[in-house]
Amino acid sequence: MQDISLHLLDIIENSVRAEADLIKIRIISDTQDNLLRLIIEDNGCGMDSRTLDEAQNPFFTSKSDRVKKVGLGIPLFKQNAELSDGAFNMTSEPGFGTVLRADFALNHIDRMPLGNLKDTLLGSIVGHPEVDFDINLIYKDHGVEQSFHFDTAAIKEELGDIPLTYPDVIEYIDQSLNEGIQNTNMEDV
Amino acid sequence: MxxxxxxxxxxxxxxxxxxxxxxxxxxKIVVGMGTSGIAMGAREVMKTFLEEIASRNLTDVxxxxxxEKGLSSMEPVVDVVEDDKPKVTYGNMTPDKVKKVIVEHIVNGRIVSDYVVATGN
Incomplete structure (x- = not known):
């Protein structure tokens, strides 16, 4: 994975596979605290404490139908957070969902870039019409705060039976995300 | 705004x-977005499909x-599913290949056999 938003995409796919129909994503960039924080919360099937431990081990995968018994997604995300003076934390409860938090030191030399957040979010929103995404981007810089909130449930309600893959809808979501990412200074993080 | x-x-x-x-x-187009697909560029493949659909105004796609679907060595992998036709799976996809699949297969109905890695279910 070359950037943080690719990790985010990987985690979103985990949530979808856990049958979540609501994924909350919060990204906070705080210059004063030198912190880049991602919180991803889903209402999927969750994990018991043993599975939760195992998920952070590269030689574990829940994809039981496959031959290759490795799951590198979460361990790599964890490693990348820890390499940049950050932290990684996952909590889960069977039947309720999973919350994942990854912290990065914003100015750390080994921190990977946030990358193309817009493409990650656009693909996930349009590619999983059955899932609602509640997205919050927050930029803090010495008392100045800019935020962007995007809730796909409201959009779907407005659209009725028009699919998210309808060309004008793709453009609408694309432009909304672009504006929000620019307003919160997240295009070059 | x-x-x-x-x-x-x-x-x-x-x-x-x-x-x-x-x-x-x-x-229906299905883009494989497992860990290995993502690492091999599936996000850009997805994005190119969405761009092409928007710019060509394809309202029925x-x-x-x-x-993941167990084709890790051929990621990114894309399925094209049409009613009453066998599923076509394209492998090792790139944004350029996506553009070709859109023009040839999606718009004109001609399967791009060079990129096909599997057919049927």
Missing amino acids: KTLTDLKKIREKAQEEMKLRGSNTRI LVTQTG
């Missing part, structure tokens, strides 16, 4: 169009993402 009023206009336009040509989805 985009508002929900913009969406209302889109909905009205889309409903008009659907009255004229029906609301059928002709083709659906694109979704799915998890």
